[in-house]
Amino acid sequence: MPDSSLTMRDAFISELMQFAKDNKDILFISNDFGAPSLDRFRKELSEQYINAGISEQNMLSAATGLAMSGKRVFIYSIASFITTRSYEQMKLDICIHKVPVTFIAVGACYAYPQDGPTHHATEDIAIMRALSGMQVYSPSDAFSAQKLVTVSLGSEGPTYLRLDKGLWPHLERTDYSDANGLSVLKEGSDVGIIATGIMCHRAMEVAEVLGKKGQSCRVIDLWKLKPLQTSALTSAISGLSMLVSLEEHCLNGGLGSLIAEFILDNDIPIRLKRIGIPDEKLYTYGIRQTLHSEIGLDVESLVQTISSFMETV
Amino acid sequence: MLVTIEELTAHSLRLRRELVEICASKGGHLSTSLSCTDILVSLYYSGILKHNPSEPEYPDRDRFILSKGHAETMLYTVLCDRGYFPRSWIDNHYRSGDCRLGGHPDKRIPGVEVSTGSLGHGLGLGAGMMLAAKLDGLDQTCFVLLGDAECTEGSVWETAQFAARHHLSNLIAIVDRNHIGASDKTEHFTGLFDLEAKWKAFQWNTISCNGHDCGQLVAALMQAREKGNCWPTAIIAETTKGKGLSFVENDPMWHVRQLNNPDDIEQARRELQEANHA
Numbered sequence: 001m002p003d004s005s006l007t008m009r010d011a012f013i014s015e016l017m018q019f020a021k022d023n024k025d026i027l028f029i030s031n032d033f034g035a036p037s038l039d040r041f042r043k044e045l046s047e048q049y050i051n052a053g054i055s056e057q058n059m060l061s062a063a064t065g066l067a068m069s070g071k072r073v074f075i076y077s078i079a080s081f082i083t084t085r086s087y088e089q090m091k092l093d094i095c096i097h098k099v100p101v102t103f104i105a106v107g108a109c110y111a112y113p114q115d116g117p118t119h120h121a122t123e124d125i126a127i128m129r130a131l132s133g134m135q136v137y138s139p140s141d142a143f144s145a146q147k148l149v150t151v152s153l154g155s156e157g158p159t160y161l162r163l164d165k166g167l168w169p170h171l172e173r174t175d176y177s178d179a180n181g182l183s184v185l186k187e188g189s190d191v192g193i194i195a196t197g198i199m200c201h202r203a204m205e206v207a208e209v210l211g212k213k214g215q216s217c218r219v220i221d222l223w224k225l226k227p228l229q230t231s232a233l234t235s236a237i238s239g240l241s242m243l244v245s246l247e248e249h250c251l252n253g254g255l256g257s258l259i260a261e262f263i264l265d266n267d268i269p270i271r272l273k274r275i276g277i278p279d280e281k282l283y284t285y286g287i288r289q290t291l292h293s294e295i296g297l298d299v300e301s302l303v304q305t306i307s308s309f310m311e312t313v
Numbered sequence: 314m315l316v317t318i319e320e321l322t323a324h325s326l327r328l329r330r331e332l333v334e335i336c337a338s339k340g341g342h343l344s345t346s347l348s349c350t351d352i353l354v355s356l357y358y359s360g361i362l363k364h365n366p367s368e369p370e371y372p373d374r375d376r377f378i379l380s381k382g383h384a385e386t387m388l389y390t391v392l393c394d395r396g397y398f399p400r401s402w403i404d405n406h407y408r409s410g411d412c413r414l415g416g417h418p419d420k421r422i423p424g425v426e427v428s429t430g431s432l433g434h435g436l437g438l439g440a441g442m443m444l445a446a447k448l449d450g451l452d453q454t455c456f457v458l459l460g461d462a463e464c465t466e467g468s469v470w471e472t473a474q475f476a477a478r479h480h481l482s483n484l485i486a487i488v489d490r491n492h493i494g495a496s497d498k499t500e501h502f503t504g505l506f507d508l509e510a511k512w513k514a515f516q517w518n519t520i521s522c523n524g525h526d527c528g529q530l531v532a533a534l535m536q537a538r539e540k541g542n543c544w545p546t547a548i549i550a551e552t553t554k555g556k557g558l559s560f561v562e563n564d565p566m567w568h569v570r571q572l573n574n575p576d577d578i579e580q581a582r583r584e585l586q587e588a589n590h591a
Binding site: 059062063069070089092093096 | 420427428430431433434436437438439440441442443444445446448449467468471472474475479
C-alpha cells in the first residue's frame, strides 16, 4: 500500500535515494531548499549532494555541464523560481543540449497560497511544454510522484516534475504506466473531467456530487502532459461527447489548451469546456480554499459550471 | 611547447587575413573576432589545449568554450585551420546553404563543445563539466573565453561564486578585455571598475596580460594550468576590439558592421599585407 503520509516531494526523494546509493553518478542539487527526506540524503550521500545556493541561472548551466559529463542530475527548487527565473538556461542549456536533468519543482500553482505571485507557478505547464524535448509530469499523489523516479532515470532528455505541497490522499487507480501517461480514476459516460495534479482530487469530489444528481462522470488523471500519449488519451475519452478540463494553472497554454489542441489536431468530435485560472485573476494572495472559491475552482462552483455546460450541449 | 612565439604570431597574422576574406565573402563578426585572435591562437597552436581534431570528443581532452559566441567567425577559422572540418564548410555552409556553420557556435559542429550565443552561459557550463571531472578524478582543464561586456551578466558572477566554492582549479576564465560592448564602450554602461579586483573578490586567482602578445598569453595560460592552489583562475587579457585594422579598432559600431564595402576590404587586405612585411 502506498505511503500517503509522505508529500509528493518526500516520496520522490526517498525513492531516488535508493537508486543514488548504488549509482554515484546521481547528483542532487538544491536551490537552497530543504526537506525531511533531503536531510537523510545529505547525511548519507553527502558527496552526491550540492547546495547551489540561490543562483538558478548558474545552477542550470552547471547542471548541463555535469550531465554532459555523464552525471544524472536532479534539481530541487520551488516551481515558480526554477521555471521563470532561469527560463533562458532551460532553453539554451538544458534543452538545446538535450541533457537528462530532472527538475523536482515543488509548489504547483497555489501550493504556497499566502506567499503570493512570487511563489505561484501559475504558468509553468504552458512555458515548460513549449520547450523542445522537455517532458512534463504533474502527479496527483505521493504514489504517482514516487513512480516518476524510474521514469526520469530512464529518460534520455530533460524532465520537469510539477509537484504539490502537503499531504494528499492516495488515489486508487488500476493503471499507472508511462506509456499511457494517464489513469482513469472513475468510469462514467455523461461527461468526462480530465484533470491534472491536485485538481484530480477536486474532480473526484465533483464527480460524486454530479453522480448524486444522476450524472455519470468519468474522471481522468492526466499526469503526463508532454509528450502527450495520444493513443491512451483517445481511448480514455472514447464514448464521451462532453469533456471538461480542470487545472490549477492559467488558462493560457495549460492543460485545457493542450487538450483543445489534441481534439482539434485529431478531429475528435467532442465539446470541451476549459476550467482554470483566467488571465485577470492570476496574481493574487490568499488561503487556497478562498482562492479556489474566487476563481470558481471549488466544488460548488464547478458543479454549477459543469452542469450549465452540459445543458448547452 | 613545440612552437615558438614567433610562429604563434605568424599564425595570428595568417588567420586574421583568412578572417578578412571570410568576412568579405560570407559576413561575420569581424571586430570581436580580431579582438580574440591571439587568445585562440595561443590556445590552439601552442600545445596548451589538449585537443585532437581527428577525434574531437576523445574523453581526456581539455574543454574550450567560446562563451562570447559572437566571435564564431574566428573560432570557425581556427577549427577549420586545425582540421576539424574542411574549408568547403566555410565556403558553402557558413551563414549560407544549410547553415552547418551558423552565426553562433553549435554543439553539432566538430570541435565545438557547447552551443553559445546568448551571453553568460559558457562559464556555468564549463563549471559543471569541471565539477564532474573533479568528482571523477579526471585531469582535465576547461578554458572559457568571455567578453568583458559579457561580465555584466549576473550569471557570470553566480558561476564565479560556485566555482570558487567547489575549488574548481581546473576552470580558467579568459576575459577578452577590449572595453567595448555591442554598441558602446563598457565604461558607459558598467562604469569604471577594476575587473581584476572583482574576480579576486570572488576568490579567483587572476593574471593580467596583453591579449595580443602571444608570449604573455602563453605564459598566463601555462601558469593558470599549473593549478598552484585550489582556486579557479581568471586571465584578464587586455585587447583592442578590431585589432589589426586601423579603421575598425576601438569603433563600437564595427561590432555589427559588415565588411562589404570594397574600399574597406581593400584597406583591410593592404593593412594586413603591410603587417606581414613589418
